[in-house]
Amino acid sequence: MFQPKELFIGLRYIRARRKNQFVSFIAFISIAGVALGVFALIVVLSVMNGFGDELRNRTLSMTSDATITGYNGILSDWPAVIKKVEKDKEVVAAAPYINKEVMLTNGRRVSGSIVRGILPGYEEKVSGIASKMVSGRLSDLKPGEYGIVLGRELANSLGLYEGDRVTMITPQANITAVGVLPRLRRFRVVGVFEVGMHEFDSAMAYVHLADAAKLFRLKNRVNGVRLKLTNLFEAPRIARNIEKIFGPDYWVRDWSKQHRNFFRALKTEKTVMFIILLMMVSIAALNIVSTLMMSVTDKEPDIAILRAMGMSPGSIMRIFIVQGAFIGLFGTLIGVALGVPVALNIFEIVHWLELLFHTDFLPADVYYISDITADVKFHEVLIYALSAFGVTILATIYPAWRASKTLPAQALRYE
Numbered sequence: 557m558f559q560p561k562e563l564f565i566g567l568r569y570i571r572a573r574r575k576n577q578f579v580s581f582i583a584f585i586s587i588a589g590v591a592l593g594v595f596a597l598i599v600v601l602s603v604m605n606g607f608g609d610e611l612r613n614r615t616l617s618m619t620s621d622a623t624i625t626g627y628n629g630i631l632s633d634w635p636a637v638i639k640k641v642e643k644d645k646e647v648v649a650a651a652p653y654i655n656k657e658v659m660l661t662n663g664r665r666v667s668g669s670i671v672r673g674i675l676p677g678y679e680e681k682v683s684g685i686a687s688k689m690v691s692g693r694l695s696d697l698k699p700g701e702y703g704i705v706l707g708r709e710l711a712n713s714l715g716l717y718e719g720d721r722v723t724m725i726t727p728q729a730n731i732t733a734v735g736v737l738p739r740l741r742r743f744r745v746v747g748v749f750e751v752g753m754h755e756f757d758s759a760m761a762y763v764h765l766a767d768a769a770k771l772f773r774l775k776n777r778v779n780g781v782r783l784k785l786t787n788l789f790e791a792p793r794i795a796r797n798i799e800k801i802f803g804p805d806y807w808v809r810d811w812s813k814q815h816r817n818f819f820r821a822l823k824t825e826k827t828v829m830f831i832i833l834l835m836m837v838s839i840a841a842l843n844i845v846s847t848l849m850m851s852v853t854d855k856e857p858d859i860a861i862l863r864a865m866g867m868s869p870g871s872i873m874r875i876f877i878v879q880g881a882f883i884g885l886f887g888t889l890i891g892v893a894l895g896v897p898v899a900l901n902i903f904e905i906v907h908w909l910e911l912l913f914h915t916d917f918l919p920a921d922v923y924y925i926s927d928i929t930a931d932v933k934f935h936e937v938l939i940y941a942l943s944a945f946g947v948t949i950l951a952t953i954y955p956a957w958r959a960s961k962t963l964p965a966q967a968l969r970y971e
Contacts, residue, residue: 582847587887589840590948594891595898597833597940599930602899604829606929608822611753615815617684618756620651621788622795622810624802625780632777637802641783644801646794648784651678654768655779659725660706660761662714669710671724671761673768673778682784685749685762691718692747699766703746709758711748720745726771741771830940837944840887841951844880848955851879852962859962869960876956877949884948888941896937902930 624637631637631652638650654673659666676694680686686694690708697703704724706716716722726739743763751757769775785794791810799808812819852859859872898905906928910916918928 582843582850583883586840586843586847586883587890589843590837590884590887590944591890591894593833593837593840594888594941594944595895596836597830597944598892598895598932598937599899599902600833601826601830601936601940602895602930602932603902603928604826605931605933605936606902608826609931610929611822612819614751614753615818616788616811617688618751618753618760619811619814620682620782621785621791622783622798622808623780623814624650624783624798625807625809626805627807629779630774630777631780634778634781637781637806640801641781641798644794644798646786646790647798648786649678649681650784651675651682651782652765652778653679653780653782654765654772654774656768656772657727658761660710660714661723661725662716662720665714667710667713667759669759669761671704671763671768673763673765673772675765679762679782682782685751688749688751690748690750692745694747694762696746697762697764699764701764702741702743702767703764704743705747705749705762706745707757707760708748708750709754710761711745713758716745718745718747724771728772739771834943834947837947841884841947844883844948844951845955847883848876848880848952849958852876852955852959855959856962859959863962872962873956873960876959877952880952880956881945881949884945884951887948888945891944892937892941896932899930899932902928 624641625631634652638652641647641650652675656671656673658669658671660669661667674697676686676697680694689705692705694705697705704722706714706722711717714722721742721744724741724743726741728739749757749760749762763771765778769777783798785791787794788811792812795808795810799806802808862872863869906917
């Protein structure tokens with residue numbers, strides 16, 4: 557498609573000699589603009605990947621890869637369900653749970669909470685809650701002792717510390733001689749955890765499964781079984797397979813359905829940011845249009861001579877496409893060469909800047925995620941680079957087309 561003479565002439569036109577150094581200056585600005593746009597694309601979206609991964613990890617440390625429940629929200633045969641589902645090679649572990657909404661009180665302090673009944677030995681295999689403990693241990697939950705583990709913010713709002721007592725009020729009621737009274741139970745705080753997400757730290761509490769079953773009158777029943785899978789990102793497919801095995805009496809949900817809106821919002825935000833940053837590259841591409849239009853005006857006599865020597869309009873058009881493509885390619889490569897190392901070392905760079913300016917960009921007492929991390933996905937870097945290069949190629953089409961329409965007689969009239 558591109559002959560050697562077209563490549564040679566197109567590359568030579570990038571350097572303006574003697575007559576018009578301004579064209580070369582605008583070409584340099586165009587390269588810098590494209591490089592800056594690609595640099596911003598890689599760094600910003602890689603940081604967004606890092607934040608997304610951190611949020612997903614923190615969310616999934618409290619939830620599970622998948623859950624099995626009955627359609628009425630109750631499982632009476634959970635030991636058999638666990639035994640059956642663990643035979644699947646794609647299931648690492650399973651754990652029963654009970655989830656209920658309650659009120660916790662300490663003196664005049666009251667807070668709503670979601671209490672989860674668990675078996676500590678099982679729970680540690682399906683979630684990362686044991687590693688999030690800041691006080692006590694998850695294994696301190698013993699059946700019959702009515703111990704409770706609270707989220708850090710929940711404990712702070714109630715003014716509770718390890719060893720204190722807290723009253724749990726359930727929605728269920730006791731019918732007594734004096735009337736209907738709410739069910740109350742005193743629990744002892746045996747631990748405090750901190751995940752780093754307000755949703756969990758301010759409203760989540762753990763008790764032993766046996767204590768929860770007794771308190772909520774479930775006997776040997778539970779609300780469901782939580783699963784840990786071999787591949788987190790294959791959860792939708794694995795969940796569908798498990799649902800087929802158990803039949804219509806069971807409901808299997810994976811993590812992507814449980815937090816669909818949250819992760820969809822993250823994905824939408826990333827897509828919008830990609831479009832916005834690509835517009836930066838488009839603005840830089842306007843400089844390429846300006847560069848080529850000035851180059852076409854400057855080279856009109858040369859174009860006329862080439863046409864008179866027999867060069868076709870298509871060849872003239874390709875000369876200026878080569879010129880614009882080189883600017884776009886060079887700018888894109890510079891952007892990638894700068895963006896990838898910066899994104900890979902963003903944590904160290906931000907830390908150095910914080911020390912230099914004696915400030916903290918993300919204070920830990922304000923933001924749950926206080927460290928800036930980046931996840932550089934090289935297939936995405938390739939998409940960003942190709943998108944930016946494609947925009948610059950589109951910017952060359954009109955000036956190149958204008959050059960191909962140059963009439964030799966008219967261009968050489970005053971020469």
